[in-house]
Amino acid sequence: MISYLLRRILISLLVLIGISIVIFVMLHLISDSPGRVVLGPQASAAAVEAFNRENGFDRPLFVQYVDYVVQLLHGDLGRSYKLNEEVSVLFAQNAGRSAVLSLAGLVLALAIAIPLGILQAVRRNTVVDRAATGIAYLLYATPSFLVALLLIALLSQLVPLFPAEASQSPSPWVVFTDPRAMALPLITLALTNVVVFSQYQRSAALEQLGMDYITVARAKGAPERIVLMRHLLRNACIPLITLVGVMIPTLLAGNLIVESVFNYPGLGLLFLNSLHREDYPVLLAYTLIGGALTVLGNLLADLVVASADRRIELSR
Amino acid sequence: MNRPAPRGAVGAREQAMLTIRDLSVEIRAGERTVRPITGVDLDLTRGETLGIVGETGSGKSMTGLSIMGMLPTGSAITSGSIRFDGEELVGADPRSYRALRGRRISMVFQDSLTALNPTRRVGNQVAEPLLLHGLASRGQALRRAEEMLALVGIPRPSERMRDYPHQLSGGMRQRVMIAMALIAEPDLLIADEPTTALDVTIQAEILDLLGRLKEQLGMAMILVTHDMGVVARHADRVGVMYAGRLVETGPTRSLFRQTRHRYTRALLDSIPSLEQDRGVELHSIPGSPPDPAESVPGCRFAPRCAAATERCRTERPRLEGDGGHVFACWNPVTDATAAAPGRALARASAADASTEARLEVVDLVQEHPVSGWAPKGRRRTVKAVSRVSFAVRAGETLGLVGESGCGKSSLGRMLVAMDRPTAGEVRLEDAKVSGVRRRELAPRRAKLQMMFQDSGAALDPKMTIGTILREPLAIQGIGTAAERTERAIALLDAVGLGPSILERYPHELSGGQRQRIGLARALALDPDVLVADEPVSALDVSIRSQVLNLMRTQQRERGLSSVVISHDLAVVRYLSDRVGVMYLGKIVEIGATDEVYERPAHPYTAGLLAAVPVADPDAPAPDQAERVRGELPSPLDPPSGCRFRTRCPLATELCAAVEPVLEAVGAAHEVACHFPLQPKTGDATGASEPTPRPATEEAA
């Protein structure tokens, strides 16, 4: 276990370094003269040059990269000149809201998808299964922003149940304190994820249902409920853990769109606004964080899977 | 003989615990309806072991699952009755059925890896039936589970309780399965191929264990298997199934001695055994079993039966007979028609000792690094093959046997230069062929060919058979397109297939046909050396003999030097002139086939031979002392000295300290053992009887 853990962490670190290189290179391809970007069009060439010199942007790329990494290690994600603020501070202010929204959406999606997927597997090829699969196909084909717009049209405009705009309160806990205002964003997130998770869960459960140990459990005289809860559930959820880990970039992208449609002030909206402002330090820092989150998510997922399913460490 | 058998004749004996009558099952899958079992009658009395044998797909498992009331979704019992202890099970309500399962009727499955829940601890799984049926509190159940693990021979059961299934070896898992099935002390145990995935050595232990426990607990048992040897030794009565029907059933001795059904007879004749005359060709059953979705009016075996008449094809035979031995055959075997000896084979003359060695192996070593990161120098390696040397002469066939994981395949692949050895070399006619560049090897490449175990995987699914057979010629640039096709047809002919098959794709062929194509392709380049790795182990019994016969003919006719790898001792014996026994990457004994099989010199060889079940109920029970016990040690760090010492009943300190080398024990017979079972030639001390010591259960 320990050696597996170390190996996974080592690989994750390697990937992280790779990500930082890619993003660093990206930063330099996009805006080769930070001074110009920062000082704006009116600044004289000399001022730009001076700025670049002062901030070390004229040094060899490798040196700058090392610097960049050292900064990152100190938790310094750079500075948003456009917002006159450290990127880390901006993130600290926004991350809570996004994280709570994402996690709530994820938990909600899983809470629906896991039982639904298992139900579909157990009742495969029945009306229930076919209907759920059909809806999943349809929803999967619907871009999440369209889901959001349809929800607004239906649940906010046609039947005014929920507001069309997410809560604007700065508290990260609005999902719980103001659930009405967060209903539509949450439903959108949940719906778009449920279709992926439930179909995955269905096939995972189907595969497990075909395994002999399920038959063995029945042969022991276990009632169906116990077969499903005690034997199937855990094994059928293991692939889903990996999926959630792998899907983190998709989840982040989903958040981006939901935050944009519902005007929810979180990291996604910060990203979009920065995109319009061409605020590269923020953009790339968020991309970096997204990458790091993905790596971390994958690592965590692998570790959870490994501890849930001890076979992993042997097979690798 | 024409008179339909009265119902009662099926041997409905008194105090039958389980009575199955006219059981038929249907499975609907889409538009297809499969009838895996039709009209099966069975009886089982308390304390009895009923063996059910039959080829793949004959409905053995379905019968077992029907009794458990656990048929797969989409299937239904269409007719018949199953009475257990006077209670009708067909149509019983799910609750009362559940109360029966795991408590009064239990089941042991074949694949112990998937049959155990990978994410639950072994102890909990074993204890579960008691808890499910409310037979014990949690604490009691766990204690009972530990006792049960001890009972099935698991060392240090209290530690194993907390293990996960993957942490146990295959044999251990199978024991856990048995413990789980028996913990509630059921009246009936259904063991569905409980040992098929295991090595013979472990198979023997498990089957003995099952027999012992059955006695102890006074259960009845249904032992499902496709191995005639297993039933011969372990069953009281035997039922033979073919294509969903029970074709013959009777007391074991009677069934084997007075076999009546043509299929049973053919089956018995086609099994290579350790006793049979190697000079005589195996009997083989042509064709392959019918598609279970098709309904056949007459006897299902008729299309493959040499004695079939018109009646067989149109009228369905019923079970008849007496004394509990019944069979469904219109033209049963009588003493007069019984086994005519097979055709004799011309002994290959090329393979006499005078001929020079064609293929030579010198100190061959293969070590696979264990995947994963480790500092250089400290990398752990799997010692798959360790300093193996031997030679194969022209026209000679060398057999390699040994337990799973002992390095047979690794060795085989190096012989045909598919893998590079870590050390040592392979020489073909005095030219080095191992570890050389592809270019240097090129002229000899075609001379070294291999036949694979799973020809389904060894044939490119996207190519027609014609393309597959022409490919070697195309690669080597032999002949024109037309000539290649001609050659392909000739090859097909050689393996007993018609040219019509050229345009087909591999998936359109049966397993036996595919294996023949595999052989044909290996022969396409006229190789000097042919390595066959488990050539028939994926095939069913009735088809196996077809391929075996074919291989033997080809070996002889072409004067090939071949190496046949198999874990099946009978197969190796049938095909080889000489045989090498491998243990943990080493050859521990090598010699002329008859020598080795009749006078094994290494305790391991003797143990292996003792473990092979013989398809003869009268065969003497093998000597328990000769048994190989315990499990194969890890090839990561094999034991010092003699690698077999941890499982050897004769081992002494000497064995741990000094590694034995191959020494002659006969004219063409060598063994690597400090205490060989045969006197060493020219070595007086070696001939002395070693001190036998009691074997310990526990391998260090």
Next chain:
Amino acid sequence: MTTAHPELSEKTDVIVATATAARPLPVRAVLRALRRNPMAVTGASLLLLLALFSFAGPLLYPTNQTDVNLLDALLPPGEGYPLGTDPNGFDVLGRLMLGGQVSLEIGLLAAVFATTLGTVYGAVAGLAGGVVDAIMMRFVDVLLAIPFLFFVLIIAARFTATPLTLSLVIGGFSWLVSARLIRGEVLSLRVREFVQAARLMGAGDQRIIFTHLIPNTFGVIIVNLTFQVADAILVIAALGFLGFGLSYPVTDWGSQLSSGVAYITAGNWWLIYPAGLCIVLVVLGLNLLGDALRDVLDRRR
């Protein structure tokens, strides 16, 4: 005659011949199996319908999609404009056809680009094995860990989107999954016995790759391509929605939907839902077809 059992060979031939009476080419067999698969039929019909709508539609229903019509802007569906007009006075129905052409073209181009790149990359990595493979795949891991939409957005915001650049950018980021898939496939094929058998016969790398590996990954590639098209269309839609889509005179469904969203408070539904429906249908069709194809090809394995 070297045959071991002449009588045997004839018999087996008969038996097998009845079991598999017809011996079709795989392609035709796949097509036939697809024709019997309701998912495939639905998916293919949807695609055909939308392709016809986009490419043949303008022939039957020609509209002016270049000249802005200031006076007829933002008309609701009605006479002359079955789906109304947009803020520039373009007929929405006609614009949907134009958007369809562009969306489908970009989707296909991006998918072909991604699949080609991914296949080559994955195959090279899989075949090379060892350190090369490890390095190549770590690189894929790195890119895969970076949220793709973010990257595409940054690039799209920086450079002017044209159908070609969009396809390249989307393709340039979505080849990763194909690469992994093909590598996995090649890795498993590489150790498959039929490949080893070919090596045993002296086949060189080239032969192995072209006659054994590639034909056997073809199914996976095709299925992957289908999904890639669907995903690319969704990505274009998302880009368009976030305001980084194409601009006049070209348009795509996502951009249309996006420009419509600005008018959502005004109740101009015809600017949003028809384009949305088109996206849903085409992606649905592709996914259905892809899944059906995978089922059919899987079964043949």
Next chain:
Amino acid sequence: ASKVDPSQYHTIPAASGKAVDGGVVTIAMTPGLAPNYIFPYPPAAANGAVIGNDLMWRTLYRADADGKSNADTSLASAPAYSDEGRTVTIAMKKNSWSNGKPVTAGDVVFSLAILKAAVAQSAANWAFYTPGQFPDGVTATAQGTDTVVLTLEKAYNPAYLESLLQQLVVIPSADWSIAASGGPVLDYTDPANASAIYTFLTGQSSDQSTFATNPLWQVVNGPFSLKSFEPTTGSFSLTPNKAYTGPGKHALERVDFKAFTSAAAIYNQYQAGTITVGRLDSSYSSKIEELRAKGYNVYAAPAPARSDPLVINFANTAGGFDKIIAQPYVRQALQHLVDQPGYIKSRGVYNGAASENYATVGLGSVFPPDFGDKALYPFDPKAAEKLLTAHGWKVDKAGTICEKPGAGSDRCGEGIAQGQKIAFTLASASSPSYVGARDLAFSSEAKKLGIDVKVVSKSLNYMYENYTNPGAPANTNEWAMQDSGPLVMASYPTANGVFNTDGSFNLGSYSNPEADKAIEASVFGSDPKALSAETTLLSKDLPVLFLPTPDNLIVWRSTLSGPPDTFEGLLKFIYSPEQWYFTEKQKQ
């Protein structure tokens, strides 16, 4: 979308109702303009948008919406000129800082010193700076506490100078002339000290979390001081400065400025009734009745001194564009293709809420061009075609080409090759939506004459950073025209900086010696007519193409009242909440 009648909302209701004390006014800030800086002289690097601009620190002279200095709210009385305008004497009025100290002449000198330090560090640090001009060549001395004397190297047009002094924020010399927290008060007349002070103050202003707590920022001379600031969004709250002595009753308890990310979000909040005052762009003009029904006053008008130019890049050499566009007749032809009345009418563009404008100074300026509101080059594709054919172009829908190259009155013009096409890229701001719509309409009209205008949608910031020739010369050939929305002139709307050859705002590298001369005359001369002459010349020469000016909607709760000009001021972001009051008691 029904047509709107502009006459319905062109008047502001007079102040009415009885003022009740208290109440919180919530002001919606323009989307994307969230403030991030507190020190009133933000460096360029901060991309500063200053919190409560003008509400905490007042400028020396404070302009009204029409650009004239307001005698009541300014910190000094009107300047007196002598020595041919090279000496300017400014008398300070009696005002005090929130800590009780008086606002003195020294504070003005201090402010100028800091401004000089700022532009010395980077020319970009003050948006109104043209190197060599104000504050360069200006020496300020305090005569006593009440009089400031400015000595100029070269006399400016008084109106121009005053417009610059309207930008001079007066900051507290007694409290801010330090270079470290708790450090000694420095002599700010030493440029080195001034520079250190400036660095210190900007440094203090980079920590957003301390904006509301740093005692430095609590010293104000405006009507409000900062109560809280929400760095995430840029929203902030102001409380009345009790020591404030200017006009206004200060009835309100608090003023909240709320940041928004989209106009739609603001509109939603109006629907929900959670904001008191704010602006909407013209696309919401069809919603005026709805807003009124919800209890809001709506006033809409084009912002003063605003024009919506289609900026031309004269330096773009791609496709020979520079040579083509250098020809006045081409610019005229293109202007003939801009259908201003059509855009205004179209539901898809302005939906009636805009006005035609053909001058650089915008509508209703006190410095109008001599042709007035008239369109010199009205929408007339035929005229455009005629201009082109008359100059040797073969007009063809499939692609107009030059047939007669060379100089001469009936020829295409110098540098234009035979067979040359007219094809160029128009960068169009991605929001608000009318920008894209009008550019698209222009492009479509051009296409009919065989002129290929490729419209590319870009974010405003992107254009600012990449599509300005002096700032980003490398990108010159990427754009030929850009529509980045409004261009707003200072209260003395000279095109100095915008259209003079070396102007720092000369985005399109427009260069015309005559125009340079005219601009010089209006900046340094003393003739009040000079600016009209400049405007006339520029508007005729078309340094840009002119587009209609959209109305801005000012929306406020009908229970809020105050002098009408304080609401009109919102058009130019001039907030005077100290003069507002509620006419009904507000619920807490």
